[in-house]
Amino acid sequence: MAIDLRLMRYVLAVAEEGGFQRAAKRLVMAQPPLSRQIRNLERELGVTLFERRPTVRLTEAGRVFVESARTILAESDRLAERTVLASRGEYGTIRVGYIYSAVFETLPRLVAATGRSHPGVTVYVRDAWTPELDAALLADTYDLVLSRDLPQRPEYRRETLRRERLVAVVDEGHPLVRHGRAGLRDFAGQRFCHPPRHLAPDRYHFMTTALERTGETFERWESPIHGLGHLDLGDRRSFALVAGSAVGQVPVGTATIAITDDLPALELQMVWKRDNTSATLEIFIDNARGVAHREGWNDPA
């Protein structure tokens, strides 16, 4: 015979009530079977858990038993609760991969909203570049990905989460800063800084065609490192282009300038696999839709 939760409850009741009769009352049962159960347990373990005379008190071994039993019982109580929550997707983990530019404002909002409405949901987040996100999503390493130009695949479902205008990031001493806004051609001849080209080819294409359409020429500089390396501008004739949600979040020493050109908006998309049936994922997606709606993420700003 193995020790089961019932026996733990019995021992706990006797320990806490300090007597078999009171404990039996609390357990809504008669005293003799309770006494017998505990005696059987003691015989099986070969250990006395209670001194009974002159008064019922825990032995040292009893104290150890009670201590462990308490945590086990507490954990088992939560087991049922958690399982029910999990069936509705309200308990569990969702793994979200995202491109760097989502870290400024979009991702934190989503995580915060999910955490507030569903405290049992853990959102695991990790940044990466587009090719890595694609591979991870395919391999089911992530449940959902926030990206701009993930390849089209039949097994993917995608939804546009946010539309953003471009803004330029420049050194705070840059001559255009005081206007606050500028056209791309105002940057003619200056140095365009961008992230490693092979890590975000579509994005690179989007930006270079925008620059070419101005008819002007630009110097170029490709940052060798991931992340926000291309924002380390270094002088007053360099500029980078990022999504509008970065405004107010760029590194110290830099400033943002709104771009007035009539360009198609940058789209940030949520992408997940059609066959991913996780209810937690559903909840996260619904939440994201709600946030996008409330915050007006569909009108480029």
Place this chain on the structure above:
Amino acid sequence: MAIDLRLMRYVLAVAEEGGFQRAAKRLVMAQPPLSRQIRNLERELGVTLFERRPTVRLTEAGRVFVESARTILAESDRLAERTVLASRGEYGTIRVGYIYSAVFETLPRLVAATGRSHPGVTVYVRDAWTPELDAALLADTYDLVLSRDLPQRPEYRRETLRRERLVAVVDEGHPLVRHGRAGLRDFAGQRFCHPPRHLAPDRYHFMTTALERTGETFERWESPIHGLGHLDLGDRRSFALVAGSAVGQVPVGTATIAITDDLPALELQMVWKRDNTSATLEIFIDNARGVAHREGWNDPA
């Protein structure tokens, strides 16, 4: 009905074997009752734990259940084991208070020996001065105390653990260092540094009488702080007196000099309360006796 450990084992078996028949086999039972138990559980929770067609697989909720169930089962397995160990004193906590001078060598040896022979025993240690140790022992805050001159009380049992000669601690540039040994009168006129007098009155008395018996006079300096403050000697005409086990353990910049006077040995005693029936305490005491015997702690060195 509540979820009990048996059900957790069932779910776990089905999850790990990937089928009801194999799981039943592992559980040494027939398949139908197993299926029924799990279906009842699912009904009670109002949650499906397994997809059964086309193949038996865990649902999201099932994964959460299994995850929690694993830790609960592991913990319950340990419960019985720990309880049995505890009945022999081999699992539990013992709280040991000690005076600073035991920290050099004596206490670590005892803790290490106990940890090696009884991995389930946690030794909680705390240093303090004699009056504090006395109060804590009386109040059952500690189970055992290592001290030199605790008051005699009828409820205490005590045993001498170690006899030690005095050694002097001096700055490493002190003129007597190169001899390695000296009589107390060789320190005549120098500054005797000692811990706060009211915190170890008997020790203070022991040392001052030893100094007075030389017929010489000494300057005195009472450190205002606890701990090893009185070993912060500062010049080459100061000395402190400590128990011999401190040799090789004193702060950098200081050195020890053996004292050749024929003085009564310093006794380090274990003291505990007669009515403390903790089996863990017994084990610790037996261990300490063993270490003292093996290390020859009874002949002053």
Place this chain on the structure above:
DNA sequence: CCTCCGGATACCCTGCGGGTATGGCGATTG
């Protein structure tokens, strides 16, 4: 010495958990 309180013992009985036989559904194969 008696009483009373509380745990232990003796004995009964019910229902839960497990067994056997069999049905049903989906996938695989000639």
Place this chain on the structure above:
DNA sequence: CAATCGCCATACCCGCAGGGTATCCGGAGG
């Protein structure tokens, strides 16, 4: 496409673990 096989579900039976009632016993208090 039919037949077969694998595997889980259903139906029904049974034994015993666990709970109930009645009673005994030991120690503390008056």
